[in-house]
Amino acid sequence: MTTAPLQLCVRRSQSAASAALATQVTLRMPSDVGCIEQAVSLVARHCLTGTAGCDRLRFRLQVAVAEALANAVIRGNREDPRKWVYVEAELLPDRIHVYVTDEGDGFDPAQVPEPVLPEQLFESCGRGLFLIRKLVDEVRFNEQGNSICMTLSRQ
Amino acid sequence: MTTAPLQLCVRRSQSAASAALATQVTLRMPSDVGCIEQAVSLVARHCLTGTAGCDRLRFRLQVAVAEALANAVIRGNREDPRKWVYVEAELLPDRIHVYVTDEGDGFDPAQVPEPVLPEQLFESCGRGLFLIRKLVDEVRFNEQGNSICMTLSRQ
Amino acid sequence: MGFEETKDSSGVVVVRVDGQLIVGNRQELKDLVNRALDAGERKFLIDFGRTGYIDSSGLGALVSLSKRVRELGGELRLSGLNEDLRSLFELTKLDTLFAIADTPEQALANF
Amino acid sequence: MGFEETKDSSGVVVVRVDGQLIVGNRQELKDLVNRALDAGERKFLIDFGRTGYIDSSGLGALVSLSKRVRELGGELRLSGLNEDLRSLFELTKLDTLFAIADTPEQALANF
Numbered sequence: 001m002t003t004a005p006l007q008l009c010v011r012r013s014q015s016a017a018s019a020a021l022a023t024q025v026t027l028r029m030p031s032d033v034g035c036i037e038q039a040v041s042l043v044a045r046h047c048l049t050g051t052a053g054c055d056r057l058r059f060r061l062q063v064a065v066a067e068a069l070a071n072a073v074i075r076g077n078r079e080d081p082r083k084w085v086y087v088e089a090e091l092l093p094d095r096i097h098v099y100v101t102d103e104g105d106g107f108d109p110a111q112v113p114e115p116v117l118p119e120q121l122f123e124s125c126g127r128g129l130f131l132i133r134k135l136v137d138e139v140r141f142n143e144q145g146n147s148i149c150m151t152l153s154r155q
Numbered sequence: 156m157t158t159a160p161l162q163l164c165v166r167r168s169q170s171a172a173s174a175a176l177a178t179q180v181t182l183r184m185p186s187d188v189g190c191i192e193q194a195v196s197l198v199a200r201h202c203l204t205g206t207a208g209c210d211r212l213r214f215r216l217q218v219a220v221a222e223a224l225a226n227a228v229i230r231g232n233r234e235d236p237r238k239w240v241y242v243e244a245e246l247l248p249d250r251i252h253v254y255v256t257d258e259g260d261g262f263d264p265a266q267v268p269e270p271v272l273p274e275q276l277f278e279s280c281g282r283g284l285f286l287i288r289k290l291v292d293e294v295r296f297n298e299q300g301n302s303i304c305m306t307l308s309r310q
Numbered sequence: 311m312g313f314e315e316t317k318d319s320s321g322v323v324v325v326r327v328d329g330q331l332i333v334g335n336r337q338e339l340k341d342l343v344n345r346a347l348d349a350g351e352r353k354f355l356i357d358f359g360r361t362g363y364i365d366s367s368g369l370g371a372l373v374s375l376s377k378r379v380r381e382l383g384g385e386l387r388l389s390g391l392n393e394d395l396r397s398l399f400e401l402t403k404l405d406t407l408f409a410i411a412d413t414p415e416q417a418l419a420n421f
Numbered sequence: 422m423g424f425e426e427t428k429d430s431s432g433v434v435v436v437r438v439d440g441q442l443i444v445g446n447r448q449e450l451k452d453l454v455n456r457a458l459d460a461g462e463r464k465f466l467i468d469f470g471r472t473g474y475i476d477s478s479g480l481g482a483l484v485s486l487s488k489r490v491r492e493l494g495g496e497l498r499l500s501g502l503n504e505d506l507r508s509l510f511e512l513t514k515l516d517t518l519f520a521i522a523d524t525p526e527q528a529l530a531n532f
């Protein structure tokens with residue numbers, strides 16, 4: 001098990017002048033699949049602080065973030081040790097946004113085939129994006145395709 | 156000048172238990188180009204409360220939101236009076252997200268041609284998305300293409 | 311919000327855009343200029359000294375008006391764009407299409 | 422986190438997944454089952470009673486293991502999936518590919 005360093009930084013609202021502003025949670029991860037589990041657990045902990053009875057939400061968040069991190073590390077950064085994966089979470093009253101951004105070239109998510117077609121069912125990969133789409137409430141990519149935003153409603 | 160009704164509802168963090176959460180501002184607008192100016196002004200006012208010296212930010216926000224609303228009303232909802240345009244802003248410590256969502260079929264933004272090519276320069280339309288991309292810090296669409304998220308950094 | 315039309319002593323139609331020039335009102339501007347063209351006017355100055363913002367439809371309206379004016383042997387100039395407004399023309403490369411003066415006076419001086 | 426391998430009295434290799442089954446450790450599971458296959462084992466039960474979550478790589482590893490086991494005339498069953506974990510198999514339609522029992526006891530009863 002690799003123990004490459006994670007960088008976690010929890011930022012909170014500093015502007016007392018304006019209305020309450022969201023907590024943003026930021027994490028930088030090396031392009032190493034061995035770091036994914038620990039990153040998922042940190043993100044889940046910080047996103048769900050103060051949220052009671054959220055087992056289903058926690059599960060959906062964990063799986064979706066694990067998938068997005070795996071894609072960023074393997075597909076985006078191609079496990080290049082010089083490249084980072086950036087995770088950012090925004091905590092809002094009724095939802096959570098989690099951004100996962102890699103330093104790769106991006107891709108066109110519209111071109112990814114559905115893994116539940118009979119001819120795809122025995123494949124050993126290709127289910128990551130599909131699971132993300134099913135587990136979160138909304139998926140958006142930036143236009144380059146190297147950054148996914150996953151939105152989960154708190155209710 | 157049409158004066159169709161706008162619905163504006165400013166929601167703020169209710170959960171005192173947890174950490175500070177972002178303000179969300181929500182607005183519903185009829186599919187009427189005559190409402191755009193008023194909607195832009197409401198959104199700008201609510202997004203920039205408590206932010207001093209933000210003239211450039213205000214300008215970028217106004218133009219980007221005006222463009223997104225025009226696309227939603229005309230291209231998305233095709234000015235169908237039964238369809239609504241939904242605007243939602245999320246106010247975070249260092250950025251603002253503005254979502255504009257229509258009830259149309261969506262489109263593929265990657266297919267929109269660049270309006271600054273010499274052969275496009277004399278066209279009277281096709282500059283909206285281009286301006287949005289230039290004025291805001293990040294653009295994301297949902298996968299259907301009927302909802303744009305525009306992110307503006309506060310600094 | 312609206313358009314104020316005046317005629318300069320040298321025969322230039324000056325249109326001042328008060329407020330926004332956007333999809334909701336650009337037709338008004340087009341109608342105003344087209345009526346003046348029909349009445350034989352050929353020199354136009356659109357002044358943005360009191361304009362908040364312009365959207366892409368507003369820019370598009372200026373492009374098509376300028377085209378029509380030129381086809382009829384006239385000229386359409388712009389003035390009074392602040393830094394923000396000017397950036398819209400620069401981003402879209404429309405600054406290459408129009409004669410843009412800082413103030414209406416400068417635009418009128420050599421019309 | 423890890424895999425605990427035991428052998429049941431009726432000759433079934435029971436592998437319990439402690440923690441996650443994800444891209445970072447699925448190869449360990451594959452190696453473990455493949456070694457057992459090489460040693461002549463043909464009946465496998467993977468138990469998820471102590472599993473937190475599974476990612477798509479974990480699901481993929483189960484698909485390819487199951488295929489290999491079947492090709493060699495064996496069988497691979499699953500047990501102990503809670504509601505959340507089961508939903509992953511349902512969403513991906515993999516519930517149609519595996520024999521899934523509620524508990525390891527039920528899976529072993531009629532192996």
Ligand SMILES: Nc1ncnc2c1ncn2[C@@H]1O[C@H](COP(=O)(O)OP(=O)(O)O)[C@@H](O)[C@H]1O
Pocket residue numbers: 071072075076077102104105106107112125126127128129130145146477
């Ligand atoms: N971050 C990314 N960068 C580049 N390509 C990606 C990224 N995420 C996904 N992809 C592409 O989308 C495909 C489908 O991804 P996914 O559904 O997660 O399945 P898998 O990664 O198992 O192939 C990948 O094979 C890859 O081609």
Ligand SMILES: Nc1ncnc2c1ncn2[C@@H]1O[C@H](COP(=O)(O)OP(=O)(O)O)[C@@H](O)[C@H]1O
Pocket residue numbers: 226227230231232257259260261262267280281282283284285300301366
């Ligand atoms: N919300 C939307 N729904 C459907 N299509 C859209 C939407 N927004 C933009 N489009 C498509 O993208 C094209 C380019 O949009 P834009 O750059 O704003 O220029 P314009 O709207 O002036 O044509 C539009 O012509 C339209 O085909």
